[in-house]
Amino acid sequence: MSRSSSVEDLPEQCKDLFTQDGVLLKACLGRPVTDLNSIGMLCIVQNQDNSKTIEWRPNDLITIDSDTQDQEWAVVNTIGRRQRTLSGNITSDYATARARIIKIPIEELKTFRVTRNNQQMQFSTKPGVWQTTFYFQHGNAEIFVAYLKNHVKTAKTRHDRNTYVVVEPNIESQVLNKSFAELDIFTENTTDVVWNLVSNFKQRPYETTMEAFSKLTDIVYYGNEGMNGKRDVSEEVVDLLTKSMNAMEEATTVTKSDEYEVISVKPTLPPRPSIPRGTPLSPEKWWALQDTEGRITEVEGVKQLIFRGGVAHSIRQCVWKYLLDYHPWHMTSAELKALTKKKTEEYFAMKLQWRSMTEGQEARFSEYRDRKSLVEKDVNRTDRTHPFFAGDNNPNLVILQDILLTYVMYNFDLGYVQGMSDILAPLLLLLGNEVDSFWCFVGFMDKIASNFDMDQAGMKHQLLQLQQLLTFASPELANHLAQKDSGNMYFCFRWLLVWFKREFSHRDIMRLWEVLWTSLPCANFHLLICVAILDAEKDILISKDYGFTEILKHVNDLSMCLDVDKILSTAEGIFHQIMSAPHLTDQIRIILGLPPMSTSTSSHSGSDAPTTSKSETNGTKEDQRTGMFGQDMDEDTLEYNGLQICIVTKTVWALLA
Amino acid sequence: MAKTYDYLFKLLLIGDSGVGKTSILFRFSEDAFNISFISTIGIDFKIRTIDLDGKKVKLQIWDTAGQERFRTITTAYYRGSMGIMLVYDVTNEKSFENIKNWIRNIEENASADVEKMILGNKCDLEAKRQVSKERGEQLAVEYQIKFIETSAKDSLNVESAFYTLARDIKAKMEKKQKEASNPAGARSGAHQIRANEQQRKPTSWLSRCSLL
Numbered sequence: 001m002s003r004s005s006s007v008e009d010l011p012e013q014c015k016d017l018f019t020q021d022g023v024l025l026k027a028c029l030g031r032p033v034t035d036l037n038s039i040g041m042l043c044i045v046q047n048q049d050n051s052k053t054i055e056w057r058p059n060d061l062i063t064i065d066s067d068t069q070d071q072e073w074a075v076v077n078t079i080g081r082r083q084r085t086l087s088g089n090i091t092s093d094y095a096t097a098r099a100r101i102i103k104i105p106i107e108e109l110k111t112f113r114v115t116r117n118n119q120q121m122q123f124s125t126k127p128g129v130w131q132t133t134f135y136f137q138h139g140n141a142e143i144f145v146a147y148l149k150n151h152v153k154t155a156k157t158r159h160d161r162n163t164y165v166v167v168e169p170n171i172e173s174q175v176l177n178k179s180f181a182e183l184d185i186f187t188e189n190t191t192d193v194v195w196n197l198v199s200n201f202k203q204r205p206y207e208t209t210m211e212a213f214s215k216l217t218d219i220v221y222y223g224n225e226g227m228n229g230k231r232d233v234s235e236e237v238v239d240l241l242t243k244s245m246n247a248m249e250e251a252t253t254v255t256k257s258d259e260y261e262v263i264s265v266k267p268t269l270p271p272r273p274s275i276p277r278g279t280p281l282s283p284e285k286w287w288a289l290q291d292t293e294g295r296i297t298e299v300e301g302v303k304q305l306i307f308r309g310g311v312a313h314s315i316r317q318c319v320w321k322y323l324l325d326y327h328p329w330h331m332t333s334a335e336l337k338a339l340t341k342k343k344t345e346e347y348f349a350m351k352l353q354w355r356s357m358t359e360g361q362e363a364r365f366s367e368y369r370d371r372k373s374l375v376e377k378d379v380n381r382t383d384r385t386h387p388f389f390a391g392d393n394n395p396n397l398v399i400l401q402d403i404l405l406t407y408v409m410y411n412f413d414l415g416y417v418q419g420m421s422d423i424l425a426p427l428l429l430l431l432g433n434e435v436d437s438f439w440c441f442v443g444f445m446d447k448i449a450s451n452f453d454m455d456q457a458g459m460k461h462q463l464l465q466l467q468q469l470l471t472f473a474s475p476e477l478a479n480h481l482a483q484k485d486s487g488n489m490y491f492c493f494r495w496l497l498v499w500f501k502r503e504f505s506h507r508d509i510m511r512l513w514e515v516l517w518t519s520l521p522c523a524n525f526h527l528l529i530c531v532a533i534l535d536a537e538k539d540i541l542i543s544k545d546y547g548f549t550e551i552l553k554h555v556n557d558l559s560m561c562l563d564v565d566k567i568l569s570t571a572e573g574i575f576h577q578i579m580s581a582p583h584l585t586d587q588i589r590i591i592l593g594l595p596p597m598s599t600s601t602s603s604h605s606g607s608d609a610p611t612t613s614k615s616e617t618n619g620t621k622e623d624q625r626t627g628m629f630g631q632d633m634d635e636d637t638l639e640y641n642g643l644q645i646c647i648v649t650k651t652v653w654a655l656l657a
Numbered sequence: 658m659a660k661t662y663d664y665l666f667k668l669l670l671i672g673d674s675g676v677g678k679t680s681i682l683f684r685f686s687e688d689a690f691n692i693s694f695i696s697t698i699g700i701d702f703k704i705r706t707i708d709l710d711g712k713k714v715k716l717q718i719w720d721t722a723g724q725e726r727f728r729t730i731t732t733a734y735y736r737g738s739m740g741i742m743l744v745y746d747v748t749n750e751k752s753f754e755n756i757k758n759w760i761r762n763i764e765e766n767a768s769a770d771v772e773k774m775i776l777g778n779k780c781d782l783e784a785k786r787q788v789s790k791e792r793g794e795q796l797a798v799e800y801q802i803k804f805i806e807t808s809a810k811d812s813l814n815v816e817s818a819f820y821t822l823a824r825d826i827k828a829k830m831e832k833k834q835k836e837a838s839n840p841a842g843a844r845s846g847a848h849q850i851r852a853n854e855q856q857r858k859p860t861s862w863l864s865r866c867s868l869l
Contacts, residue, residue: 015692016692017691017692017693018689018690018691018692019689019690019691020687020688020689021688021689021812022688138687138688140687143687143689147691370751373751374674374724377674377675377696378674378675378696381675381693381694381695381696382695382696383695384692384693384695385693390693417724417726418674418696418698418722418723418724418726418727419698421696422698452726454726455729456726456727456729456730459730460729488733490699490700490730490733491699493698493699493700493730494698494699497698497699498698502695502698549702549717552700552701552702553701553702556701
């Protein structure tokens with residue numbers, strides 16, 4: 001059977017990144033009417049010089065063959081609505097047909113819009129003129145838009161949400177860096193913080209209090225040149241806390257008597273506090289945290305800051321090595337240098353193990369061969385739309401593969417499991433260095449190794465815990481899911497396996513991961529992230545009475561539509577709701593890494609602060625390892641009016657003592 | 658909800674990692690091909706409604722992760738599927754050998770009367786071929802399953818594969834429906850029960866199907 005694909009007919013140097021069939025040319029400036037209304041395929045093509053072009057090719061360039069493929073089946077062709085786009089014979093009109101190809105260089109593209117219910121798409125390279133109009137037979141222009149958006153940065157216009165303006169024709173990684181820098185806006189001085197707190201707490205008592213706590217951490221750690229030492233701050237803290245607590249009491253009373261009444265027989269959670277996110281850990285703060293020999297001091301405080309606002313992009317390369325346990329916090333610069341040397345040698349020794357394998361050895365080593373083949377398959381389809389991994393013979397793909405194969409030698413029993421390449425890609429993208437990326441990957445894998453168990457026990461356990469948390473935090477939704485045969489939470493599998501990697505952009509996943517790596521404010525906070533996302537969808541899922549399949553679809557389709565800061569804030573709010581619930585069960589306490597009630601010792605710390613009690617937590621494995629600040633991490637709980645606020649930082653309370 | 662179809666068929670794509678399950682599905686549901694696909698984690702599905710002998714047939718096609726480790730999760734979705742596409746890659750011998758394992762997997766987890774079909778994908782890559790068409794045909798004869806070689810990239814045989822599978826399911830279902838309306842043929846099978854319910858309460862077809 002002789003066949004030839006459309007791609008092979010074209011000159012070698014161009015490559016189709018994406019093709020969509022069933023697209024009619026409806027209008028094109030400067031083309032004869034005879035060219036219009038013919039069917040073809042719309043493509044995104046990468047040229048030899050790496051520039052990209054949107055190309056429309058008429059079908060008669062590539063088609064024409066009869067439906068021989070159907071004859072083997074002897075079925076009556078009822079397909080009808082679709083045109084064959086494939087074929088065999090190249091007609092003598094080939095050259096003429098070639099001339100009918102329409103090319104729009106992406107660099108020149110100014111705007112495009114989608115109209116008529118996803119059936120029509122128009123492109124413009126000049127403001128005010130739609131030069132080309134295409135009609136999508138299957139009404140699926142949104143698919144093309146989605147792929148086009150991988151190659152251009154767009155913004156929607158204010159007056160028409162179907163029109164996209166091309167902001168930047170070729171998405172480059174610098175765009176990310178720039179926006180990170182823009183985010184890093186930590187300019188407030190301490191006097192402002194105090195003043196704002198006083199003026200705000202009347203209107204927003206809870207938020208103001210929480211905000212104050214985060215800002216106070218800053219004051220304590222990062223200097224307040226205007227004041228003389230900690231004593232001044234501590235007096236202010238006491239004062240502010242007392243005021244804000246009073247305000248909270250007032251607000252609570254008003255809410256109860258005037259605004260609404262809640263009548264419920266089931267135990268419900270206290271209202272969800274809205275907790276603002278902080279600003280990212282800035283380079284200035286980070287460098288100020290190192291002692292003269294390069295050790296990181298105040299580890300818990302650093303983690304607090306990262307939990308609250310993430311890390312400024314410019315220092316991620318450095319900070320991530322600590323968060324992922326590659327660099328121990330307490331090491332001096334000299335020790336780190338020695339460690340790096342040792343780890344580099346260790347890495348290359350492991351790499352040499354597979355690099356030096358002969359073909360014959362490999363042929364007789366099926367277990368290695370199988371792992372290698374899985375790695376190769378996945379490397380070729382990991383984040384290829386990102387400029388860092390795009391294109392053929394991209395050297396970064398080779399590094400990605402080398403690290404994964406070396407990891408196979410590092411942990412042969414675990415080997416390679418799908419999802420690992422997703423975990424590694426952002427690390428390599430950020431760190432750029434093979435050895436650093438490998439050891440950070442090892443650190444990340446240590447945190448989530450159970451996700452990749454052969455029997456998937458770790459995943460099943462987490463899905464069960466998620467179901468239990470949801471039942472506690474959002475019983476109505478949990479009940480709906482159970483009724484719809486979705487109580488096993490399998491539809492959250494992808495979220496958990498790769499820690500939401502498929503749900504967010506690279507920029508957002510970096511933020512989410514670094515926050516989660518702090519292991520604050522409790523164990524399994526990533527499960528509360530799931531609860532937060534689901535809780536936001538609760539009304540849709542329940543009111544539309546979504547069943548088994550719709551639930552899965554809806555959840556899968558949330559990918560790239562989630563707001564990372566909002567979710568983090570909601571998840572923390574849910575954490576506080578759960579912690580202050582009077583009916584908090586041991587089952588939930590254990591999931592969150594708290595000791596069960598029966599063994600919990602609730603002794604007063606002896607601090608002078610009123611209404612505080614202090615209970616020890618066993619923390620997570622992570623916290624126990626970092627012993628800089630104390631033997632383990634203390635959790636202080638401030639109880640007020642039935643509402644408990646957990647402050648994980650010791651320093652604030654130390655000030656009150 | 659207005660009924661926009663006469664039948665709903667749940668289909669499933671299974672096979673080794675990287676054989677092109679997602680590409681086949683994307684070709685069929687969107688008539689498009691993307692050079693940089695990503696691996697499937699967990700499970701997803703797509704819908705396309707086709708016309709079969711004047712009946713509107715809604716195909717709900719489930720796409721699964723191929724790696725063996727995830728089978729405990731993915732097999733949970735086998736339930737209720739009426740047709741299964743077993744996919745291998747003609748440029749990958751191992752994926753072809755594994756078809757036997759996948760068939761065993763179906764026998765353990767799917768209903769006994771599920772319609773099956775074997776697809777040898779990536780047949781556009783002639784230069785890299787490791788499995789001849791004859792071997793594919795031979796395997797199909799051995800298991801008495803229909804077989805066709807496909808190319809998601811070149812849009813070759815993808816449409817006809819799904820149409821064939823859907824047609825076979827429809828024929829089987831209508832036969833059972835007929836038997837059911839005949840008192841002699843007593844209730845004997847999942848499809849028949851579904852068919853009855855569908856006749857009585859067409860609007861609840863979707864929810865019932867997903868519960869079964």
